Amino acid sequence: MSAAAAEKANLSEAGSRNGAGGEEPQLPSVRTRFMARLRRHRVPLLLLALLAAVALASAWGRTDEDSSALSPANPAPNGAMAAAEILADRGVDVQHHELQAEARAALEDNPGATLLFLDPAGYLTGEQRRDLADAAGRVVLVEPSLDQLADFAPQILSAGLLPPAAEGQQREAECSNADAEAAGSIEAGGKTYRGPVTCFPAPGSTGTDAAGSYAATEDGSAVVLGGAGLLANETLAREGNAALAFRTLGADDTLVWYQADPFDVPPSQVPVDPFSLLPPWVNPLLFWLGLVAALAAFWRGRRLGPLVEEPLPVVVHAAETAEGRARLYQDSRAVGHAAATLRAAAMTRLAAHLRLGPEAGAEDVTRAAADASGRSYPATDDLLNQRLPGTGTELVHWARDLKDLEEEATSS
16 A cells, blocks of 8 residues: 555544544634633733722822811811811801912902911912002911011011920910910910010010010001911810910901912912923924834834743753853953952862861861872962962963862872
8 A cells, every 4th residue: 555545544534533423623712712811911901900990099089178287178187177167156257268369359358357377388479478468457377487477577576496395285375465365375386486465485485585376466467376286176175275266366257268379379480390491302302212112112022022931940050150150250350259269169178078177277278288289388378378369361370270289189
C-alpha cells in the first residue's frame, strides 16, 4: 500500500469514528471568551471601578452646609449658628453677606446698623475696608490685624497673643464697660488688644497699659473681640461668653454679618496665572509632542508584542551571579570594593581549608597560610592584608597572586 493510500485510509477511519460515536470538538462559548477578556483586563477595570467609587463617595458626601469658621449658617463647633439664631429670636435682623458690595449696600439701606467684620485672611484692601467703615454706624471686629485696626479703630492697638496658660482660665471684666460688666467673666483665647476701654485683661496685665480680650473706643463705635471663641458654637455657653456676645452684637436692630470672600480681591491683586507667561507656541507644541508620544508608544507596542508571563521562581546559576556582580564592579570602577570582596573570600577559604576556628583572626589565617605554602610571613601578610590595588590591571595581577597562594597553601 502506498503512503498516499495509507493516509487516505487513516483519514477515512478517523472520520468514521467521529461520525459513529465520537464527539466533535467544542468551540469556546461566548461566556468563556468574555471571562477570558475580563481576566486579561482586570487591572484597568479595577482601577476604573475604584475611581468611580471615589467619585460617588465624594458626590454623596458633599453637602450644602456652610463650613466657614464663625459663619451664622455653620452648625459645626467652629461655626456661629447658635449666636445668630439667638440674636434673631431677640428681634435682631441678622443679615449674612460674603461680598463687600452686598455688605456695603446693606449698611447703606440700614443707617446706624452694626457691622460684624470677619476677614482673617486679609482679602480686602484698605480702600474697601474704609468704605465699610464709612457706611457702618458701629463696627465689631474679631481678632483684627494691624491694617484692619488702622482703618476701623485707630484708637485700639494690638498687644499680641494671649498666653497659652490663660486660654482656659476664667477672667473677670475689671472695667467700667456695661456690656463687659453684664458678662461678668469670660473664657476665651486668641489675641489681646489695648484701647480707651480695655476689659478682661490677660493675667499679669494691669494698670493703664493693660491688654485684654475686649477693647472699645470711648463712644463705643468700635469694639474688638480678641477671641473667636466668644462667638463659636463650641464655647458660646462658657462663663459669660454668650452675654458678652449678645450685648455686643445686639445693640442695634440690624446686624450685618460680613465674612470676606476671595471674590472681593481686586483684579489688580489676583495672582498672575503662570501659564499666561508662556509663549503662544507652547500649547501647540505640547499637543504635537503628546500626539507623537502616543503614536510612538503604539508603534513600539505593536513591534514588541504582548507581555509574556514567566513562571517563578527563576533559577539563576552562581556563575551568572558572580559574572553580573563583576560587571557591576567594572562599570562602576569599584576597584577597592572588588578587592575587599576577593580578600574576604580568600581568607574564608584558607581558614576553612587550614581548619581554623571561627575565632581565628586575620593574623592567624595569614600565619597558617604562610606555614602551609612555605612562604615567609611578611610576604604572605603583604599579599593578604597590606596590598591595595588601585587600577583594574593591578586588581587582575593581585587576584592571580591570591589564587597562587591558595593553591600552594591547599596543595599539601
